[in-house]
Amino acid sequence: xxxxxxxxxxxxxxxxxxxxxxxxxxxxxxxxxxxxxxxxxxxxxxxxxxxxxxxxxxxxxxxxxxxxxxxxxxxxxxxxxxxxxxxxxxxxxxxxxxxxxxxxxxxxxxxxxxxxxxxxxxxxxxxxxxxxxxxxxxxxx
Numbered sequence: 001x002x003x004x005x006x007x008x009x010x011x012x013x014x015x016x017x018x019x020x021x022x023x024x025x026x027x028x029x030x031x032x033x034x035x036x037x038x039x040x041x042x043x044x045x046x047x048x049x050x051x052x053x054x055x056x057x058x059x060x061x062x063x064x065x066x067x068x069x070x071x072x073x074x075x076x077x078x079x080x081x082x083x084x085x086x087x088x089x090x091x092x093x094x095x096x097x098x099x100x101x102x103x104x105x106x107x108x109x110x111x112x113x114x115x116x117x118x119x120x121x122x123x124x125x126x127x128x129x130x131x132x133x134x135x136x137x138x139x140x141x
Contacts, residue, residue, distance in 0.1 A: 025096040029103045032125060032133040033089040040087040040109075043080040049073035052135045053126050059139035072138075083112030089121065101125045101133065107140060 032051070039048040049069035052058070058066040058075065066075055092104040103125065108118035121140035125133035 025101050026091060026094040028127075028131075028133055029094050029101060029123075029125065030091060032135075033091070033105065036135075037087050037089060040076070041085055043085065045073040045077040045080055048076055052138070056135055057137050058135075059137075061141050084109055084117075086110035092120075099127045100136070101127070 036048070036051050039051060042048075049072040052069045052072050054068055056068055056072065058072050060066065060075065064075075066072060087107065087109040089105040089107050092106060095102040101124070103123045105121050105123065106118065107121050108116065111117050119141040121138065123135055124137035126136045128134055
């Protein structure tokens with residue numbers, strides 16, 4: 001009798017879980033990248049900065065240490081004023097650490113003069129209460 005109840009419980013749990021869709025960390029990162037690209041390509045530095053946590057660290061190739069969304073906004077505003085657009089991110093690797101996810105990506109964009117620019121970016125995301133991701137650390141070359 002115990003084994004029948006155990007089997008019934010296991011089957012019920014299995015059926016219940018099969019109807020729950022859990023996004024894979026790579027899917028979450030791809031969604032965060034799509035949002036980041038859309039906000040970048042809108043040319044709105046404030047909107048782009050909303051992708052970063054309050055205690056975010058942003059490390060551009062200039063070796064500056066930029067902190068928080070306000071610092072990110074101040075960094076990107078001149079790029080938008082100079083016509084940089086067409087940003088894309090392509091996932092290279094995603095590593096799930098639970099509430100944090102590390103990702104590496106290839107990035108590309110169009111310079112204000114129409115030139116192709118790009119490189120590699122490294123990102124550490126923090127999962128928010130609503131399940132979304134915000135950047136806690138961002139560096140690129």
